[in-house]
Amino acid sequence: xxxxxxxxxxxxxxxxxxxxxxxxxxxxxxxxxxxxxxxxxxxxxxxxxxxxxxxxxxxxxxxxxxxxxxxxxxxxxxxxxxxxxxxxxxxxxxxxxx
Amino acid sequence: xxxxxxxxxxxxxxxxxxxxxxxxxxxxxxxxxxxxxxxxxxxxxxxxxxxxxxxxxxxxxxxxxxxxxxxxxxxxxxxxxxxxxxxxxxxxxxxxxxxxxxxxxxxxxxxxxxxxxxxxxxxxxxxxxxxxxxxxxxxxxxxxxxxxxxxxxxxxxxxxxxxxxxxxxxxxxxxxxxxxxxxxxxxxxxxxxxxxxxxxxxxxxxxxxxxxxxxxxxxxxxxxxxxxxxxxxxxxxxxxxxxxxxxxxxxxxxxxxxxxxxxxxxxxxxxxxxxxxxxxxxxxxxxxxxxxxxxxxxxxxxxxxxxxxxxxxxxxxxxxxxxxxxxxxxxxxxxxxxxxxxxxxxxxxxxxxxxxxxxxxxxxxxxxxxxxxxxxxxxxxxxxxxxxxxxxxxxxxxxxxxxxxxxxxxxxxxxxxxxxxxxxxxxxxxxxxxxxxxxxxxxxxxxxxxxxxxxxxxxxxxxxxxxxxxxxxxxxxxxxxx
Numbered sequence: 186x187x188x189x190x191x192x193x194x195x196x197x198x199x200x201x202x203x204x205x206x207x208x209x210x211x212x213x214x215x216x217x218x219x220x221x222x223x224x225x226x227x228x229x230x231x232x233x234x235x236x237x238x239x240x241x242x243x244x245x246x247x248x249x250x251x252x253x254x255x256x257x258x259x260x261x262x263x264x265x266x267x268x269x270x271x272x273x274x275x276x277x278x279x280x281x282x283x
Numbered sequence: 284x285x286x287x288x289x290x291x292x293x294x295x296x297x298x299x300x301x302x303x304x305x306x307x308x309x310x311x312x313x314x315x316x317x318x319x320x321x322x323x324x325x326x327x328x329x330x331x332x333x334x335x336x337x338x339x340x341x342x343x344x345x346x347x348x349x350x351x352x353x354x355x356x357x358x359x360x361x362x363x364x365x366x367x368x369x370x371x372x373x374x375x376x377x378x379x380x381x382x383x384x385x386x387x388x389x390x391x392x393x394x395x396x397x398x399x400x401x402x403x404x405x406x407x408x409x410x411x412x413x414x415x416x417x418x419x420x421x422x423x424x425x426x427x428x429x430x431x432x433x434x435x436x437x438x439x440x441x442x443x444x445x446x447x448x449x450x451x452x453x454x455x456x457x458x459x460x461x462x463x464x465x466x467x468x469x470x471x472x473x474x475x476x477x478x479x480x481x482x483x484x485x486x487x488x489x490x491x492x493x494x495x496x497x498x499x500x501x502x503x504x505x506x507x508x509x510x511x512x513x514x515x516x517x518x519x520x521x522x523x524x525x526x527x528x529x530x531x532x533x534x535x536x537x538x539x540x541x542x543x544x545x546x547x548x549x550x551x552x553x554x555x556x557x558x559x560x561x562x563x564x565x566x567x568x569x570x571x572x573x574x575x576x577x578x579x580x581x582x583x584x585x586x587x588x589x590x591x592x593x594x595x596x597x598x599x600x601x602x603x604x605x606x607x608x609x610x611x612x613x614x615x616x617x618x619x620x621x622x623x624x625x626x627x628x629x630x631x632x633x634x635x636x637x638x639x640x641x642x643x644x645x646x647x648x649x650x651x652x653x654x655x656x657x658x659x660x661x662x663x664x665x666x667x668x669x670x671x672x673x674x675x676x677x678x679x680x681x682x683x684x685x686x687x688x689x690x691x692x693x694x695x696x697x698x699x700x701x702x703x704x705x706x707x708x709x710x711x712x713x714x715x716x717x718x719x720x721x722x723x724x725x726x727x728x729x730x731x732x733x734x735x736x737x738x739x740x741x742x743x744x745x746x747x748x749x750x751x752x753x754x755x756x757x758x759x760x761x762x763x764x765x
Contacts, residue, residue, distance in 0.1 A: 198642045199638055201638070201641040201642060202625070202634075202637045202641040203618075203621040203625055204622060204625045204626050204629065204634055204638065205622035205623050205625070205626035206626060206634075207626070210626075210634075213631075214634075214635065217635055217696045218635065218638060221588070221635065221639050221696050222639060222642070224585070224588065224697055225585060225639070225643065225652065228582070228585045228589060228652060228659070231579070231582050231585070231655070231659055233655070233658055233659070233662070234578065235662040235665065237658065237661045238654065238657035238658050239657055239660040239664055240657055241473075241517065241713075242473045242474075242487065242664065242712060242713020243474050243517040243519075243713070244474065244519065244713070244738060245474070245519055245520060247516040247517065248516070259380070262380045265378065266376075266377060266380070266606065266607035267606055267607065268605070268607075268609075275605060277605055277617055278615065278620055280616070280617050281616070
């Protein structure tokens with residue numbers, strides 16, 4: 186196995202995570218991500234004695250609360266945290282380039 | 284300077300009841316201590332809010348033991364109107380619009396929130412060094428790490444800046460820094476404490492818990508924050524009990540197990556020696572000790588990497604620069620907004636974990652890694668279940684070493700995982716785990732014992748922890764060492 190990922194492999198996982206990396210970071214992560222992924226690969230050698238999966242350790246079945254109207258959050262308060270807004274609307278840049 | 288904050292909670296409570304002091308005296312003292320401290324334990328000190336609350340309490344009856352006592356909260360617990368950053372640049376200016384359920388409970392108990400503590404960014408780390416605000420320092424030796432991720436909470440309680448703090452524990456983040464800083468920390472049973480308002484990292488692992496100077500006060504704080512919350516579907520309907528009720532009971536006849544893996548080569552000898560001393564002490568007191576094997580313990584690091592990073596990559600998708608927090612200026616399009624905001628806003632460790640987590644969950648990988656991890660996770664839980672049919676408690680070390688140098692292991696992406704090899708299993712199985720200090724190494728650095736209990740059995744853990752605390756009578760105040 187190679188000691189580091191290719192530049193393209195790093196860019197692929199960065200793209201999956203929607204994270205833009207600098208050139209310097211790409212170089213650093215080529216090694217670091219490889220180290221981490223190799224370590225994670227140890228799971229392939231584990232012999233299973235059980236097929237059942239445990240997704241959550243919660244011991245009770247999740248129950249839904251009554252569907253009754255509660256207190257509303259104040260839209261003005263919510264909008265204070267929004268980086269770009271117009272009235273009570275959140276502004277985002279164009280979704281699709283030409 | 285007054286020293287009311289050095290008194291026990293019971294003593295402070297008496298003084299408040301008899302009107303010898305007012306809550307404001309405690310708040311002023313805490314503020315003075317925090318402002319004179321160079322530990323970098325806090326990200327935000329809420330002087331104004333704390334003073335206001337203390338004044339309000341002056342007209343109220345002292346109705347419970349924790350009334351008027353200052354408490355610090357880890358900065359991933361949201362507080363209405365008070366900056367909450369999770370120690371990340373991406374939440375630079377985030378002012379929550381609601382309180383976490385634990386915050387409501389603390390307010391209902393008339394405790395006083397003094398500020399928000401430093402931590403690893405989004406609780407990802409074992410040293411608190413991934414904080415955007417710089418690492419907190421260990422009160423026992425400032426050149427060493429506090430542990431993490433609840434490092435600020437551990438440091439401020441250890442240094443006696445405040446008597447109480449809350450931390451969160453996804454893979455040891457309460458227990459390991461408590462061990463490094465010489466305090467008592469409890470990660471309760473999964474579902475014991477509401478996670479509503481805890482900034483999610485690994486939703487099937489996260490749990491909020493108390494960090495305190497001693498065992499009794501820890502149980503008192505767990506009394507306050509426990510209970511069913513309709514806003515967290517995974518919180519349990521189990522009745523809130525008095526967690527102090529077994530404190531003081533004899534441990535004679537108690538059946539205790541030590542997993543062989545917990546005393547294996549991965550643990551430093553000086554840590555094992557202390558744990559062995561405790562084992563002898565417990566035997567002498569009439570408890571039985573058996574060495575047992577728990578399946579898959581040696582795989583807990585790998586499991587945590589896969590489940591922890593997987594859940595994190597999904598949970599942290601919400602930080603996109605659109606609705607709150609840091610956002611880049613004049614993005615070209617929405618992809619540009621996401622990519623650059625997250626690229627600039629997240630730190631190195633967080634980006635690494637999100638990227639690997641996204642990779643592990645993508646396409647076929649989900650089967651190879653995540654699915655298999657969940658199967659092993661079930662195996663761990665089943666094995667613990669079996670052990671608890673026979674034993675009351677499981678013990679071992681929390682950390683494989685004592686607190687190490689701030690410069691050590693900085694460029695090792697695996698270090699933060701292997702530091703926590705012994706604390707992951709409890710999170711995987713949803714079991715309660717705690718730290719109780721059991722002594723010091725030759726450099727006078729604290730060593731802690733991990734106690735793992737059966738689900739919903741925190742009271743028995745406090746019983747054992749309190750017995751050990753009473754027998755050892757350690758001086759756990761780092762101010763008296765220098």
